[in-house]
Amino acid sequence: MNDRVNSDTTTSRKILRPRRLALLGTVAALGVAVLAASPGYSPFGMTSLVTPAHAAETAASTPPGFGDLVAKVKPAVISVRVKIDRDNDKSAMLQQNRMDSDEDSSPLDQFSREFGFRFPEGRNGGMNGMPRQRHQVITGEGSGFFISPDGYAVTNNHVVDHAESVQVTMDDGTTYTAKVVGTDPKTDLALIKVDGKKDFPFVKFAEQKPRIGDWVVAVGNPFGLGGTVTAGIVSASGRDIGNGPYDDFIQIDAPINKGNSGGPAFDMNGNVIGVNTAIFSPSGGSVGIGFDIPATTAKLVVAQLKDKGAVIRGWLGVQVQPVTAEIADSLGLKEARGAIVDNPQDGSPAAKAGIAAGDVITAVNGTAIKDSRDLARTIATLAPGTSVKLDVYRNGTSKTMTLALGELPNEKQAQGGKADEGKAQPGTPRLGLSLAPAAEVQGAGQKGVVVTEVDPQGPAAQRGIQTGDVILNVGGKAVANVGEVRAELAQAKSSGKNSVLLQVKNAEATRFVAVPLA
Template sequence: MAARLLPAVVNISTTQTVDAEHAPSVPNFPEGSPFRDFFDEFFDRHGGRPTPGPRQATSLGSGFIVDQSGYIVTNNHVIADADEVTVTLSDDTALKAEIVGRDTKTDIALLKVDSDTPLPAVGWGDSDASRVGDWVMAIGNPFGLGGSVTAGIISARARDIQAGPYDNFIQTDAAINRGNSGGPLFDMDGDVIGINTAIFSPSGGSIGIGFAVPANLAKQVIHDLKEYGRTRRGWLGVRIQSVTPEIAESLGLDSAHGALVASVTEGGPARDAGVIAGDVILSFNDRAIDEMRQLPRIVAETEVGSTVPVEVWRDGSKQTVEVKLGELEEAEESGLLASDPSQPGGPGGAAPESTGVQVLGLTIRSVTAELASEFDLPEDTTGVVITDVNADTDAARKGLRPGHVIVEVNQRPVSTPDEVRDALDAARDSGRSSVLVMVQRDGSMSFLALKLD
């Protein structure tokens, strides 16, 4: 298998011009300094002082051919900021490469070389079918040595190493070192199931913890880069957070799963479909959402413009809405993702309480112009503002502070302390041990489950 696959794996070298201001310089010591004498003697012995000006920096990595016409996959960080990219084939043929496109979110790049003859290529496998314990083989260019083969097993799947918004890495103990970046991870059928991207290593060398971008995530990225020169990801238009056991209990869910919608973007696909803050997304396009972090990846992989069913938990029951997906990149360019989340409304006009009302260790008051000025709240703030927090309470441990605003209780808008108190009483009467509150803090919305005792 190694003999068959090695010809499709390439070495990638890049050159980058470093400006003089970023290039290392020689210290300028005063006349008569022993350090000046030392450096003068050193440079005289090695051909003189270096001349100021731009310099060439080089780097090495790996890649693999996915199309006989010359398309090559590698990591974005291998070719980032490169002025020139050279691909060296297994027979030592060196070809200049063009950067077709790159994606920083998944650290994937697509290159193109021109060749007079068809190049050896490898095919994609199904990374979702791989199991922990399956044997795998990695081929790459560690430390610039050229095609090296290592083998191991899949140690874990769906690893989140905080490298990007779509982390879903395959972890392997096949030796991966510097220079292996961008190389393929093969299953025992000789199909690519991952792109070797990162290692965990205190020393810089392999200690048996390597990470590969799964093929099923990479394939769509590569298709978009080849077709459009950029990615085209699906966009739902929600900000989400995890469903904790307390939040699940407060909402009447039988277990902690799904993705809780903290806010909905004005003008986004979710808003148009009727998704509201407080909904828990249980499935998207008939794919179950067990953990919150699954949703962004599944949405991103879904075709832009397609209409898909989204199952949500709302008011104690399941509901399904149809959402027509937008494009994430267009939303970023238009500034929709940077806009303030919409504020849930509520009835107003009640007279403010002079001293406030105590609930759950919190002192709360209706929003007034004086309180809005004191806590620097937006003019259109609705809800009840927290003016004091008992330190020895669940609310304090959950991070609530004076100036935070309670906007909803159990998915119902509130604008007076009495409405908050009524909602808490209703939750107690229904046998709940915790209550779900939507809080506006630091310019954004989030949900918290607070204990009722």
């Protein structure tokens, strides 16, 4: 099976479960105690390479144990147990997109094995081979941590998603009932609350991002083994694992497993640097690659969940994609940075401000934008109604545009006979496409040219252009027929460009594609 990024508990991404529990024996390393009467003495008659001065230096550089840190933060970490009523229509969604290697197993068996849920009727949901009971209750476990003495705690959205009841267990074994205050699926964070006390142990979020190589300690409830502590280092930052538009994960190598979801990762000062969320694993267990939601993100999300029960994000209203080296070359940009606008959505703040397809947004309020993800995260941190200044590159020149952000809707997505390229003039680049005016092809609309056939060996096919796609413009110029396409290709070639930028629309979205000029 292929390796993939998996969420470590009740997520829709598959975890490949190990078929048995591997027991790791402890091997004691036997060494020789060297009693030195003088520096460098060795009982074997050789000079020791480890002098007392070197030994002292090594001891001084060895990191201390984590006992004091763990004693300080562990009481604030909780195990989170949920119950999900499968008769609830929403909970049925949890079974979608889940697969298992056993072809003859039912969805409920797959659900049980992959995510550790327990069924009241037994493993197969029935007794002695009898049919399953109609009413099913699923239980699952994750982790969390208190962030205030009055009982507010953070966990993952996928831990409490669709939960009928939530129960938390503290490090001393005390159990409480919790309620879900709010969730944010886009960042996979949730805020829960335990009422009735004002003196819960709690921890704080770190004020600064950790450095790569810094120590990190994870505490959680892996495989139901509450209060488990693991340690490692920060391996990387800014990871995009395809979880959503705001991916900015911290990668750690402190072992986290199924059940660690929602638990904290601490720095050496006892502050939370991230929320354990996902693992990369071919087996379902830790292979030393885990992903945490950064504290900077969690703080902003949790504050809104506490105040409003939901996260309200700013909305620009554009579909964007990264500026690749080929796109930068076709536009005359010196660097492959920024986000190119595929399509401004009708009635959006961007459309009202005059932002057009093909514009490259290079900065927001004077801060440079690295790519499309960076733009999405930056805009999402701003409140609706905020006035922002966008640096926009258009047709070889830069300009600054000011607009007021809207409120991000729940969901918004743009929608969207044979003719040949014919005989081109000598020297005109060929893309490997057969085209026809869109107005002449039923259902293609009135703008652009329709791709009626694709040469699988041509440059356009290599860039993902398919039959049925509609090319709206070439090199920044709108096209309506094959002749206009040829003219723009020839113009791009004569200008010394190595690739040409096409605006392409299909049923799902509008995007820009940089195609090499063959």
